[in-house]
Amino acid sequence: MLGTLYNAAAVAVGASVGLALxxxxxxxxxxxxxxxxxxxxxxxxxxMVGKMQDPFAVFLSLILGAAVGQTLHLHQRLExxxxxxxxxxxxQAVLLFCVGAMTVVGCMEDALHGDASILYAKGTMDLxxxxxxxxxxxxxxxxxxxxxxxxxxxxxxxxMGLGDxxxxxxxxEGSALGGLLLLGLGxxxxxxxxxxxxxxxxxxxxxxxxxxxxxxVGA
Numbered sequence: 001m002l003g004t005l006y007n008a009a010a011v012a013v014g015a016s017v018g019l020a021l022x023x024x025x026x027x028x029x030x031x032x033x034x035x036x037x038x039x040x041x042x043x044x045x046x047x048m049v050g051k052m053q054d055p056f057a058v059f060l061s062l063i064l065g066a067a068v069g070q071t072l073h074l075h076q077r078l079e080x081x082x083x084x085x086x087x088x089x090x091x092q093a094v095l096l097f098c099v100g101a102m103t104v105v106g107c108m109e110d111a112l113h114g115d116a117s118i119l120y121a122k123g124t125m126d127l128x129x130x131x132x133x134x135x136x137x138x139x140x141x142x143x144x145x146x147x148x149x150x151x152x153x154x155x156x157x158x159x160m161g162l163g164d165x166x167x168x169x170x171x172x173e174g175s176a177l178g179g180l181l182l183l184g185l186g187x188x189x190x191x192x193x194x195x196x197x198x199x200x201x202x203x204x205x206x207x208x209x210x211x212x213x214x215x216x217v218g219a
Contacts, residue, residue, distance in 0.1 A: 003110045003119025004152040010127035012145035018134030033136040038189030048179025060210045065203025075196035089137025093144035095185045098151045099178040111159035
């Protein structure tokens with residue numbers, strides 16, 4: 001769990017630095033910071049999606065997840081819950097820091113082999129990203145630190161319980177699915193298209209179910 005603790009602390013420190021600089025940055029610089037983060041997110045997403053090996057399973061998971069998320073109005077509920085000063089940048093930060101291959105693989109390596117090196121590297125990257133995002137988006141980025149602690153800590157505990165039962169193929173498809181979510185985040189940061197991204201998050205829970213069902217019917 002040391003890797004997760006470091007990652008959460010890095011986000012908190014980075015966001016605090018970004019907030020301290022926020023009032024000193026002109027609007028034009030904040031705008032270009034968002035654009036830089038958007039381009040980086042799109043590039044990272046393309047790399048993740050490019051490793052997809054089972055498009056049908058990912059597609060079905062995305063459709064089912066979106067249906068569940070829309071039915072439960074997850075995005076609207078989160079917006080209401082985070083309304084006010086703390087909302088700025090929270091959803092973007094959580095997606096950027098918690099949806100990705102390094103998160104899943106890092107938690108798995110930490111849980112199964114006691115190797116937190118991936119999470120240390122990710123935490124250092126998040127330290128820089130959180131500073132820029134907080135400077136551009138606001139105090140919500142700081143709230144992403146406890147979210148990182150809860151999400152990555154939960155993943156680590158889950159991997160401890162599951163052991164080696166999680167296949168590398170599932171992790172790879174989960175990373176590709178996360179890449180699709182990051183594509184949506186990149187478009188949002190670039191102000192090209194704002195999507196209700198939280199509504200798509202249940203897709204990550206559907207993926208193992210869909211893969212199991214497809215394997216069961218020999219698809």
